[in-house]
Amino acid sequence: MESADLSLRPPRHRVSRTAIWFWTVRAVLGWLVLTAVQVAWLLLDDGDRGPHVVAFAVTAVLAVAHVAVMPWWRYKVHRWETTADAVYTQSGWLRQEWRIAPISRIQTVDSERGPLEQLFGLANVTVTTASAAGPLRVHGLGRDTARRLVDELTARTEATTGDAT
Numbered sequence: 560m561e562s563a564d565l566s567l568r569p570p571r572h573r574v575s576r577t578a579i580w581f582w583t584v585r586a587v588l589g590w591l592v593l594t595a596v597q598v599a600w601l602l603l604d605d606g607d608r609g610p611h612v613v614a615f616a617v618t619a620v621l622a623v624a625h626v627a628v629m630p631w632w633r634y635k636v637h638r639w640e641t642t643a644d645a646v647y648t649q650s651g652w653l654r655q656e657w658r659i660a661p662i663s664r665i666q667t668v669d670s671e672r673g674p675l676e677q678l679f680g681l682a683n684v685t686v687t688t689a690s691a692a693g694p695l696r697v698h699g700l701g702r703d704t705a706r707r708l709v710d711e712l713t714a715r716t717e718a719t720t721g722d723a724t
Contacts, residue, residue, distance in 0.1 A: 567657055570640035570647040578637070578699025581679040582630035590622040639697040641711060646686050648695045658695045663719045664688040668712045670705050684708050 597618060601611045629652055638649040646660045667687040676682060682705035687694040700708065 567659060568647070569657075570638040570649050572639050574634065574637045574639070574697070574699035575681060575701040575704065576634070577679050577681060577701065579630045579634045581676065581681055581699065582633055583626060584679075585675060586622075586626045586629060590618070590626065593618055594622075634699075637697075637699060639700075639708075641708065641715075643715070646695055646712065648697055650696065650698070658692070660686055660688045660690065660695050662712075662715050664690070665712065665716045665719075668709050668716065670709045672702070682706070684712075686712065 594615075597611065597615055600614075601608070604611070633652040636649060636652055636655055638647075640647040644662055646662070646665070648656075648658045650656055665686055665688055667685075669685045669687070670682050671685070672682045680702050682700055682702050684697045684700060684705050685694045686696075697705075697708070
C-alpha cells in the first residue's frame with residue numbers, strides 16, 4: 560500500500576471574508592479599551608499633560624496601523640483544507656504557522672463560537688491530535704462551513720482504523 564503524500568503546502572481554502580470584519584471589530588474594541596484607560600489616566604492625573612499626549616499619539620498611530628493592516632493580512636494568510644488523508648492549516652499574521660494532521664491521528668473535532676463570532680455568523684474548528692504541538696485551529700469559518708467541516712472530519716475519523724496516537 561502506497562502512503563499518501565502529506566507534504567507541507569499552502570492549503571486551498573480561505574476563511575470567510577466576513578472574518579475580515581470580525582477581526583476589524585475585535586481590534587477596534589481592544590484599542591477602545593486602551594483608549595478608555597488613557598482617558599481615565601488623563602482625568603485622574605493633575606500633573607503634566609505631555610506624557611498623556613505622547614501616549615495617546617502612539618496609541619492612535621498603532622491602532623490605525625493595526626486595524627488597517629491586520630485583518631486583511633490575516634485573511635490573506637489564514638487557509639485550511641481537508642483531504643482523504645489529512646487536515647492542512649495555515650495561520651498567523653506576524654508569526655505564521657503551517658500544520659498537517661493525518662486523519663488517522665485525529666482524536667477530537669470541536670467547533671466553538673463566541674458572542675462576537677455569533678454576531679458575524681462565524682465559527683472556529685479545533686482538531687485535536689496526539690501531537691505535542693497542540694491542536695490545529697481554523698478560525699473565521701462561516702457557520703455552515705464549520706458545521707460541514709466538523710461533520711466531514713468526524714465521519715472520516717470514525718471510518719479510519721488506528722489508535723489516533
